Amino acid sequence: MLTREAARAYFALQAVAGAAWWVAVFAVPAVREATLGGLDPALMAVFDLPLFVGASALAATGLRWAVWIAAPWTALxxxxxxxxxxxxxxxxxxxxxxxxxxxxxxxxxLLVLSGRIPSERMLVGPFAFRAAPSTTARGRVGRTGAQIVVFWGLFLIVFPLAIVAIEQRWGLHLDAPPAARVSGAVLLVAASALGIWSALAMSLRGEGTPLPAAMPHRLVVSGPYRYVRNPMALAGIAQGVAVGLMLGSWLVVLYALAGSLFWNRIVRPLEEADLQARFGAEFAAYRDRVACWIPRPRRSVRPPAG
Known part of the structure; x- marks a missing residue:
């Protein structure tokens, strides 16, 4: 749960992990080379032990001024x-x-200082929830297609290739078996088909697009939405994992999985709150009936005895 207590526990864990890492730096040359390279560990420790390890430990007790030291120092x-x-x-x-x-x-x-993560501030520009403007079915499909080209291009081509370049430059690349690339290609085709199916259902039956700035006018409960509430997100996560497998990049796979956690914990609650506000009891019934990620087995209805 995203609470102050969880945040303080995180800082405690960070302090312990940081202290253990510094022990390993001085005790194991391979750790020192992999994490510090040619940097002077003694000089780094003079600053990092009090500002990272010490400040994190104090932040774990709830001291707000320690949070203002630990977080900026970590970013620096x-x-x-x-x-x-x-x-x-x-x-x-x-x-x-x-x-x-x-x-x-x-x-x-953020949790220690304010008690919450202000995720609603991300809902600006193309990510702000707005109903789609009225247009023809052809217009909605065309707009959806343009969104797919832009977002798939960014999240499945540009960002992964940048991650692979960093992975290679930083010496983080790990060899992947050939079967991983084949599996990735198969998964990419299946996930892309699910994504396109979901997008068409949103455009044709919901009279909107997948983009938050052009949300559907009708609650879509057919097509892939009969089985899970978030087929577009499921498709996107699977596509990201597939691209990572095809590129032989564990960091791209991690990027996709991290994106799924971010979407599920930060974005999905906001989206569902918007759907609840717009569709009320209809969405509540749909939410109770259909699972978020994994399809529920359909229950067979037995005829009454006698």
């Missing part, structure tokens, strides 16, 4: 490590770990 180190890894092709694992710590620290800091 992550940025510096990313630049260092990109420029030298060393310490890529250190850069990756600090980027992950930055994301966790930022979320935990």
């Amino acid at each position: 180190v992550a940025g510096g490590m990313a630049l260092y890894a990109t420029g030298t092709e060393r310490a890529g694992w250190g850069a990756l770990l600090m980027i992950a710590a930055t994301i966790g620290s930022a979320a935990a800091a």
